[in-house]
Amino acid sequence: METMLKLVLGFSALTSLFLTSSAQNCNNYTFNSSRVFSNCRDLPYLNSHLHWTFNQSTGQLDVAYRHDGINSTNRWVAWALNPAGSLASAMPGAQALVAILQNGTVRAYTSPISGYSTALQPGNLSFPVSGLTATYLNSEVIMFATLSLNRNVSSMVHAWQEGSVSGSTPQAHAMNSVNVNAKETLNLV
Known part of the structure; x- marks a missing residue:
């Protein structure tokens, strides 16, 4: 027994x-918003997931980036594409979608990354972005956006990160192996 x-x-x-x-x-x-994507990937680091639909004939990429486990305020998350980057140097040249969570509210914006000492300052990306929004619910930040990419692209390096916020400024992410390895080649088609 x-x-x-x-x-x-x-x-x-x-x-x-x-x-x-x-x-x-x-x-x-x-998704609560009844959005549907044709592809998704559970990313191997940082409790993250990427959902996307890519129309190669127009170059339009609809994305939803989900980041779980955000249990405190004063945090930031980011997902970025690097049109010219390699896995060895994914950060310089990356074009990021950023969400900052402060006092229970979330703010989303774009940030071009020029080097390793970035502070994720708001700015225009090298490609048009529309419909950028972010939500925070049940310890999860979700960013939605539509990116207008080159129609000839089929894959790109992408990276994702998280970190703390001081005042309203994102601080550098941790440099442990999980954060350093949060990048890969994304096959869009």
């Missing part, structure tokens, strides 16, 4: 873990 109870408890624990991890999979996520 005791062995059977242990088996049932063990099976229940494994089932619970499976259901929890599958619930966080981007394929199972439904």
Whole structure:
């Protein structure tokens, strides 16, 4: 009897873990705004997920970047494309969407990144961006935007980050292996 109870408890624990991890999979996520994307990727670092639809004939990229686990205010998150970058140097030249969470409200803006000592200052990107919005609910920041890219592009380096905010200025992100490795090549098509 005791062995059977242990088996049932063990099976229940494994089932619970499976259901929890599958619930966080981007394929199972439904946006409150009833937006639908044709692709998604659970990013390997920083509790992040990317959803996108790319129309190669027009170069229009609709994205939703989700960042889980933001449990305090005075935080920032960012997702960026680097049209000319490589994985070795993903940050300089990156074109970022930034969301700052302060006092329970979230503000979104664009920021071109020129080097490694960026302070994520607001500015225009090297490509047009429209419809940039951000939400914060249940410890998750979500940014939505439409980017107008070159029609000939099929992949790009992208990076994502998080960090703290002092006053209203984003501070440098951590330099541990998780943050340093939060980049990869994104196949858009």
